[in-house]
Amino acid sequence: MERRKVLVEGIAKKVMLVAALCLIVPVLAIIAYIFYKASPVLGLDYLWGVPEGGGTGGGIWPPLIGTFFLVLVSLCICAPIGIMAGIYLNEYAPDNWFTRIINMAVTSLAGVPSIVHALFGVGAFVLTFGMGESLLAASCTIAVMTIPVLITSTREALSAVPMAFRQACWNMGATKWQTIRTIVLPNSISGILTGVILEVSRAAGETAPILFTGAAASIPFMADSLGDKLMPYFLGDKFMALSYHLKVVADKLNDVPEAMKYGTAAVLIGLIFILNSFSIVLRMYLRSRKKW
Amino acid sequence: MTTHINFLDLSVYYGSHKAVDEVTMNIQKNEIFGIVGPANSGKTTLLKTINRTLDLITGTRTTGEVSIDGTNVRNIGNVNHLRRRIGMVFPLPVGLPLTVYENVAYAPRRAGIHDKETLDELVEQCLKQAVLWDEVKDRLDTLGTKLSGGQQQRLTLARALAHQPEILCLDEFSIAIDPVTTMKIEDILVQLKEKMTIVLVTNLTQQARRLAGHVAFLNASQLVEWGETEKMFSNPEKEITGRYLNGDFG
Ligand SMILES: Nc1ncnc2c1ncn2[C@@H]1O[C@H](COP(=O)(O)OP(=O)(O)OP(=O)(O)O)[C@@H](O)[C@H]1O
Numbered sequence: 001m002e003r004r005k006v007l008v009e010g011i012a013k014k015v016m017l018v019a020a021l022c023l024i025v026p027v028l029a030i031i032a033y034i035f036y037k038a039s040p041v042l043g044l045d046y047l048w049g050v051p052e053g054g055g056t057g058g059g060i061w062p063p064l065i066g067t068f069f070l071v072l073v074s075l076c077i078c079a080p081i082g083i084m085a086g087i088y089l090n091e092y093a094p095d096n097w098f099t100r101i102i103n104m105a106v107t108s109l110a111g112v113p114s115i116v117h118a119l120f121g122v123g124a125f126v127l128t129f130g131m132g133e134s135l136l137a138a139s140c141t142i143a144v145m146t147i148p149v150l151i152t153s154t155r156e157a158l159s160a161v162p163m164a165f166r167q168a169c170w171n172m173g174a175t176k177w178q179t180i181r182t183i184v185l186p187n188s189i190s191g192i193l194t195g196v197i198l199e200v201s202r203a204a205g206e207t208a209p210i211l212f213t214g215a216a217a218s219i220p221f222m223a224d225s226l227g228d229k230l231m232p233y234f235l236g237d238k239f240m241a242l243s244y245h246l247k248v249v250a251d252k253l254n255d256v257p258e259a260m261k262y263g264t265a266a267v268l269i270g271l272i273f274i275l276n277s278f279s280i281v282l283r284m285y286l287r288s289r290k291k292w
Numbered sequence: 293m294t295t296h297i298n299f300l301d302l303s304v305y306y307g308s309h310k311a312v313d314e315v316t317m318n319i320q321k322n323e324i325f326g327i328v329g330p331a332n333s334g335k336t337t338l339l340k341t342i343n344r345t346l347d348l349i350t351g352t353r354t355t356g357e358v359s360i361d362g363t364n365v366r367n368i369g370n371v372n373h374l375r376r377r378i379g380m381v382f383p384l385p386v387g388l389p390l391t392v393y394e395n396v397a398y399a400p401r402r403a404g405i406h407d408k409e410t411l412d413e414l415v416e417q418c419l420k421q422a423v424l425w426d427e428v429k430d431r432l433d434t435l436g437t438k439l440s441g442g443q444q445q446r447l448t449l450a451r452a453l454a455h456q457p458e459i460l461c462l463d464e465f466s467i468a469i470d471p472v473t474t475m476k477i478e479d480i481l482v483q484l485k486e487k488m489t490i491v492l493v494t495n496l497t498q499q500a501r502r503l504a505g506h507v508a509f510l511n512a513s514q515l516v517e518w519g520e521t522e523k524m525f526s527n528p529e530k531e532i533t534g535r536y537l538n539g540d541f542g
């Protein structure tokens with residue numbers, strides 16, 4: 001009997017290991033393949049360079065910094081709204097029909113496909129609010145798309161703080177806000193920020209939300225001016241972005257060398273990986289500081 | 293002797309379940325008032341009506357009233373102010389995820405005390421009163437959550453004392469504490485009652501007998517009877533009271 005249990009345990013372990021490998025092998029294979037194909041162009045010149053001949057040659061800097069700006073501006077819009085809404089819903093909202101409607105809306109919105117958000121962005125930001133096709137309109141669209149997910153991840157981080165801590169504070173006459181500020185937030189902020197960065201960088205890697213709201217196939221670029229290179233787009237400008245640039249070079253231009261296409265993909269993956277590793281580092285920091 | 297806390301026809305419902313059933317009794321200033329009764333009899337619920345933390349649980353309803361110094365607690369506008377007048381120690385020990393020092397300094401800081409010397413003094417005094425000082429004085433900066441269960445329990449006691457409450461409610465405070473330390477804390481409670489009124493919920497009827505001036509016996513949500521401790525133990529009006537207090541209940 002004992003021997004059988006040990007045997008079953010051993011088999012179960014192996015099966016699960018295989019499942020985990022099934023997950024990781026394709027991912028590694030895809031990344032390796034892309035970087036292998038991109039290797040002829042990858043280099044500082046490529047990263048820092050400006051596209052030439054409509055993307056057939058040159059570098060990738062304008063879409064790279066465009067995506068970076070997109071992440072930055074979207075973060076500034078959706079982080080405060082998402083985090084505050086999450087705090088309200090988790091810590092303050094009474095359990096009534098109004099809260100239930102909001103919760104339902106949040107859950108449903110999180111499941112809406114990104115192309116629908118994109119069309120909403122066109123209607124609301126580009127047309128109605130008169131932002132035109134611009135970095136701002138695209139960032140707002142990304143923000144709208146991200147906020148429901150952010151609310152959910154914020155709430156998860158907040159609920160990981162045990163209820164008993166809050167009760168202890170309330171029993172000492174601390175107000176709800178004092179409790180949140182002194183106990184709840186310090187112990188959940190890393191989790192909240194992790195969620196924010198993950199979600200925004202994921203959204204910024206998508207093409208749909210920026211397709212009609214501000215992304216441009218190419219923008220005349222002063223190749224030698226440093227100022228122009230570091231601050232190429234203002235909020236009202238159309239901009240280049242990696243995901244859209246990839247779409248353009250991948251399916252519109254037959255004469256783009258293969259390495260250029262894979263290069264774009266590799267840089268996109270690299271950028272998102274770097275953003276994600278921020279949140280991984282944050283999370284590791286959170287674990288090391290775990291206080292109970 | 294003046295009345296400090298007065299319960300008048302107090303009933304508490306959790307949804308449709310009546311957890312406290314028309315309790316009327318009063319607690320004198322500067323006494324230790326014992327509340328005893330079997331599990332689920334409503335003891336903890338009764339404590340939560342005093343500082344209105346019951347309001348924080350959805351689906352509760354109370355009728356009747358609790359008043360402190362003659363003022364209905366419902367009519368106290370600033371509920372946090374009310375809660376600062378009352379120290380609560382619950383059986384589940386919860387050290388906050390802060391240092392030992394900051395655990396004790398938590399309530400004073402929220403009340404606006406920031407002077408370091410005053411805080412230092414207060415922290416030391418409260419930790420001594422909770423018989424924890426000797427064990428933690430060299431590591432005030434370790435996390436409260438990393439103390440042992442019994443130490444955390446005493447930490448919650450120190451924390452409750454730190455806002456210098458006029459009423460101290462203890463809910464089975466000695467559950468995780470060894471008998472020797474419990475005796476020391478009991479001695480301190482006797483001293484503390486000079487300064488505050490103590491409501492002591494306990495499963496140890498002998499503890500109530502040792503400490504309390506008056507004892508109330510709750511059973512199945514109802515107040516069976518309450519009165520002077522010696523009379524309750526030796527000559528109660530209801531037969532069931534005598535059986536419970538002298539340990540042959542059930
Ligand atoms: N948050 C709650 N929601 C619903 N019912 C509750 C809640 N808290 C307590 N009750 C119910 O109220 C009744 C009294 O509970 P209470 O905690 O006051 O008992 P107690 O006398 O303190 O018991 P114990 O000696 O086990 O601590 C119980 O039947 C319990 O199920």
Ligand SMILES: [Mg+2]
Nearest residue numbers: 335336337463
């Ligand atoms: Mg209880």
